[in-house]
Amino acid sequence: MPTAEKTLDEILTLAAAHFKVPREKLSPDDDFFKTLGIDSLQALDLLTKLENHFRVELPDYELQGVTDFRTLAGKIQIRL
Amino acid sequence: MLDLRQYTCLAAALRDALDRFSKEVCLVEAERDREKLRLTYSDFKEVALPLARALEDADFDPNDRAAIIMTNQSKWLISAYAIFFCGGVLVPLDYKLTAAEHLQLLAHSKAKILVVEYHLWRAIMADPGFQNIGTKIVLVTEAPLGTDLAGAFRWEDFKRKGAPDFVMRQKDDVACIVYSSGTGGRPKGCVLTHENYLEQCRSLTAWYPFWPGVRYLSILPTNHAIDFMVGFIGPFVCGACVVHLRTLRPEFVRDAFVRYPNDSEESGARPACQVRRASVVEAGPAEFDDRCKSVTDSSTPQHQAQPYAAA
Numbered sequence: 001m002p003t004a005e006k007t008l009d010e011i012l013t014l015a016a017a018h019f020k021v022p023r024e025k026l027s028p029d030d031d032f033f034k035t036l037g038i039d040s041l042q043a044l045d046l047l048t049k050l051e052n053h054f055r056v057e058l059p060d061y062e063l064q065g066v067t068d069f070r071t072l073a074g075k076i077q078i079r080l
Numbered sequence: 081m082l083d084l085r086q087y088t089c090l091a092a093a094l095r096d097a098l099d100r101f102s103k104e105v106c107l108v109e110a111e112r113d114r115e116k117l118r119l120t121y122s123d124f125k126e127v128a129l130p131l132a133r134a135l136e137d138a139d140f141d142p143n144d145r146a147a148i149i150m151t152n153q154s155k156w157l158i159s160a161y162a163i164f165f166c167g168g169v170l171v172p173l174d175y176k177l178t179a180a181e182h183l184q185l186l187a188h189s190k191a192k193i194l195v196v197e198y199h200l201w202r203a204i205m206a207d208p209g210f211q212n213i214g215t216k217i218v219l220v221t222e223a224p225l226g227t228d229l230a231g232a233f234r235w236e237d238f239k240r241k242g243a244p245d246f247v248m249r250q251k252d253d254v255a256c257i258v259y260s261s262g263t264g265g266r267p268k269g270c271v272l273t274h275e276n277y278l279e280q281c282r283s284l285t286a287w288y289p290f291w292p293g294v295r296y297l298s299i300l301p302t303n304h305a306i307d308f309m310v311g312f313i314g315p316f317v318c319g320a321c322v323v324h325l326r327t328l329r330p331e332f333v334r335d336a337f338v339r340y341p342n343d344s345e346e347s348g349a350r351p352a353c354q355v356r357r358a359s360v361v362e363a364g365p366a367e368f369d370d371r372c373k374s375v376t377d378s379s380t381p382q383h384q385a386q387p388y389a390a391a
Binding site for chain 1 (some may be wrong): 112151176197199200326327328329330331
């Protein structure tokens, strides 16, 4: 099982690649809606990509109110 | 469809629909690409009436109020029917509100009963205002066995044998109290009568008729006035089918449109356990544009449509 830090780092890298944003511009506590300039449907798109990468399924309700990478990483980490 | 002019309340119309279309499928529920549930009108009745009886036995009386806080799913509609069957007033609350807001609206509406999904109940229990909750009976859906629900009951266990007494309501009796979102100030409870809904339903079905075999994909929250009518009352009084997806990820919503049932030769899946193509959906303009784009954009990797697994 990867460490929480590694999971978080992978999420940041995947998000940067998916939305074509320089990786160094993303920080764990960033609001990904603001930093990536995305809407809720694009966030769901990212989520699907992350689920496929980590091979987990996150129910929609688990993500209600989640806006930063660190919290998102925590939700994924407990399912790994 | 039923002739709604002959009814004085929603429960009476729904009750007749359950009998008239008994063999038709009324609800399909899918979790991503896995079908979880399929109910005929007859099945729906079999699930709803024991709940109505349990509500009656719990002293839920005509005109008492019952709130529902749930995402779009079969238990929302089943609970609503049971509440109407007992002559109750339904208070559909927005599941996207915060726990504190839920508690405020529960207090304001004076709901005697609350039907709520487990994850939402967890949030409500964790709110500081939970200690003052005045709701007498709480039914929690999908709660893991053995979980401490702080005195609430598991929805799945809350049923009683024996036929419940049907409570007929009149046209000007209150059917629902629907709270506005509060974008223009404080949320306001809009009091709607059975006549309001019956007339609205007649108008809807005159313009957009449903019939047995039509499948309606329910996306807007069911507490929302539109989905309540277009994704529940309208299809039901016409014998149509409502499809609930437990996720609103674009790729799965898209699949619900394009997916046709495969015949039973594949993996032995029974045709009766496959989601058939959704025919009707309601959505806001931006959402609709996005869904269309995701279907037509050839650069979007196409999610591989597979037959829904048997429930």
